[in-house]
Amino acid sequence: xxxxxxxxxxxxxxxxxxxxxxxxxxxxxxxxxxxxxxxxxxxxxxxxxxxxxxxxxxxxxxxxxxxxxxxxxxxxxxxxxxxxxxxxxxxxxxxxxxxxxxxxxxxxxxxxxxxxxxxxxxxxxxxxxxxxxxxxxxxxxxxxxxxxxxxxxxxxxxxxxxxxxxxxxxxxxxxxxxxxxxxxxxxxxxxxxxxxxxxxxxxxxxxxxxxxxxxxxxxxxxxx
Numbered sequence: 001x002x003x004x005x006x007x008x009x010x011x012x013x014x015x016x017x018x019x020x021x022x023x024x025x026x027x028x029x030x031x032x033x034x035x036x037x038x039x040x041x042x043x044x045x046x047x048x049x050x051x052x053x054x055x056x057x058x059x060x061x062x063x064x065x066x067x068x069x070x071x072x073x074x075x076x077x078x079x080x081x082x083x084x085x086x087x088x089x090x091x092x093x094x095x096x097x098x099x100x101x102x103x104x105x106x107x108x109x110x111x112x113x114x115x116x117x118x119x120x121x122x123x124x125x126x127x128x129x130x131x132x133x134x135x136x137x138x139x140x141x142x143x144x145x146x147x148x149x150x151x152x153x154x155x156x157x158x159x160x161x162x163x164x165x166x167x168x169x170x171x172x173x174x175x176x177x178x179x180x181x182x183x184x185x186x187x188x189x190x191x192x193x194x195x196x197x198x199x200x201x202x203x204x205x206x207x208x209x210x211x212x213x214x215x216x217x218x219x220x221x222x223x224x
Contacts, residue, residue: 001157002100002159003151005161005204006102006105006144006151006158006160009104009108010050010051010106010163011182012168012201013085014086014119016048019082020045020048022084023078023079024040024041026082047061076108077114079111085119086201088202089201090120093121103127104116104127104128105129105138105160106128106131113130127150129146129150131143138171139171141171148175155177156176156177158178159180159196160173160178162179162180169181169194170192179196180196180204180207181196182199182201183199
């Protein structure tokens with residue numbers, strides 16, 4: 001039985017590629033007076049690699065190949081201003097948070113909290129574990145262990161939801177947690193399959209025993 005929920009942020013609760021395209025288009029209008037065309041947007045996404053490249057390398061390549069001037073130090077905050085919550089996320093997280101502990105486990109710095117506030121979940125979740133604040137980042141087991149201890153549940157009773165098979169889900173599975181893959185792309189060959197695969201966060205309601213809307217028991221206290 002799922003008694004606690006841990007969620008990744010980028011590409012799990014919002015579409016990072018959509019946010020990046022909106023940010024890139026705004027930057028191009030500011031610097032070049034026009035939008036990025038389809039080929040340029042595709043190249044921007046390729047260079048970003050869903051945020052799994054060095055910000056400095058991304059900025060350098062985007063300047064060299066697209067002519068965009070990007071400050072890698074302010075890029076995370078700028079991107080945060082363009083994130084949009086996906087349909088069903090807020091309602092599903094709110095219902096789950098009414099019956100169990102729900103925490104966010106994310107790599108990054110202060111911009112991660114800005115993203116969470118922008119999509120309206122900062123007051124719904126009970127705890128946020130940000131790698132830049134803790135000095136440990138996924139896939140290092142330590143950040144998962146800290147979040148797991150906070151749930152006060154057995155690993156088998158905790159569901160970890162994320163988009164990245166090797167950064168999010170494999171380490172959680174190694175600690176004995178159930179996993180739900182928010183499908184983005186293809187699952188790597190040879191990696192143990194996740195417990196569940198979903199195409200939208202709203203599908204989590206099907207995996208957890210939820211009472212009807214309005215009848216959920218409140219999670220005890222404010223979790224730190």
